[in-house]
Amino acid sequence: MTYTRLPAMLIVATTLGSLLFTGCGGSGSPELSFDMSVPTTTTALPTEIDDVLYNPGMGFADFHFRWGLPPLSADEYPPQTVAYFRWTWDELEPSEGQYNFALVDDVIAQAKAKGETLAFRIMSVYEGSTPQWVLDKGVASVAVGGDVFPDHNSPVFLDYHERLVKAFGDRYAGKPEIDHVDIGSVGCWGEWNTACCVGETNPLCKQYFPVETNKLLITDWYFQYFPGTPLVMLSGGPTEYAASKGAGWRGDCFGDYGMFEPDWNHMEDVYEPIVQNPVTGNAWQAGPVQFEVCGVMQDWSDLGFDIDGILQKGLDWHMSVLNAKSSPVPSAWRPKVDEFLKKVGYRFVLRELTHNAQAQPGGPMVLQSLWENKGVAPIYHPWPLAYRLRSGTGDVAATWISQANLMSWLPGTHEVADTVTVPSEVPAATYSLDVAILTEDGSAAHVELAIAGKRPDKWYPVSEVTIGY
16 A cells, blocks of 8 residues: 655555465465556545635525615625525515516626625515505505505405516526525514514404415415525424425524523524424425524624524524625624634535546446535535546546535535546546536536645646556
């Protein structure tokens, strides 16, 4: 066995042979020999790193691009990969059947330029949310502040509401630019409640709030019209029903340990029961868990909340995305936040890769690897694992896509075995064997791994293989 040290990895070259018993010697012990025709294999042991990785679909959210305020520095707020937006029905369909796709497309383009994908929610109650043209069709409503609360049980409301969800599903479902969709569009701020209704308006709001069958009907539309898109349901909605169909869940007052009442809080009285429920508690395995902070982090500091306990709950509950409202993280807490960011979402470490040290053009090559997800959640998009052969001049001689389903990589270790065929036209030479996790269309490397050696194109040189010798 020989060991070769290459940058950022350890290579172990081993000759594998068939063990043969050829007879007994004078001692009475069997004589051993090896069939050396079996190909030599190489095992690479990459070097793990401890860096914060700002990977797609996880970490802190970019909330409405800070609503036009000056951007924060990376020291004030961690870099983001998910932009979270909320739009009113009136913004998205100002006239009947005239959908404002340009609004969403523009935000997608801006997010892409920042290295972000989009998560969004539709609202039907928030500062003129339900279009007047819908109300003019006979949908009853009650005034709430500067808005109205429409009758969510009205057949007309439901008809046009479904058309809206379908239109945007037809346009954006399954698109790689969309990280997830928040199942909203019910109640105040699309948050499945009547909290914006006070005084004499509250009884009518409750009457106009969707009955149980309509809650489930509206939820079903999102699953029907957004196939292939991760979905999340607010804790106040039909969370168990949505989770049973594959959605994740979210809470909009994460960190609340007494901001409103001394004997009641969201963390213990709302979220803890959700994670104790076998259905919603395991929802993270199929759909993302996303939280929005209660107030902002500075409020937590001012109130003396336990930041360590709060962040640990996020990890215990398998959080992927935290919307901290694009408000500065208290500087004294930044080291704790960075440690949290090393664990939130997914974090993939390639522990070892074993492969043929030599292969022939047109012949097979076996790739066996051991991975660990050191995060608290899987990925929720079908990003493929890939390998490639790269020459000393940087030319790519071959690329293969693994059969592994990374969406099934829950926290823990995962073994992968792939047999690939070396293209017959690959010239004889020694090549770098690189690995990467790609975008859905396979056009580029997409995810940073928690190992050393990352190239500028986010591929990782892990080992070497000789072709044709």
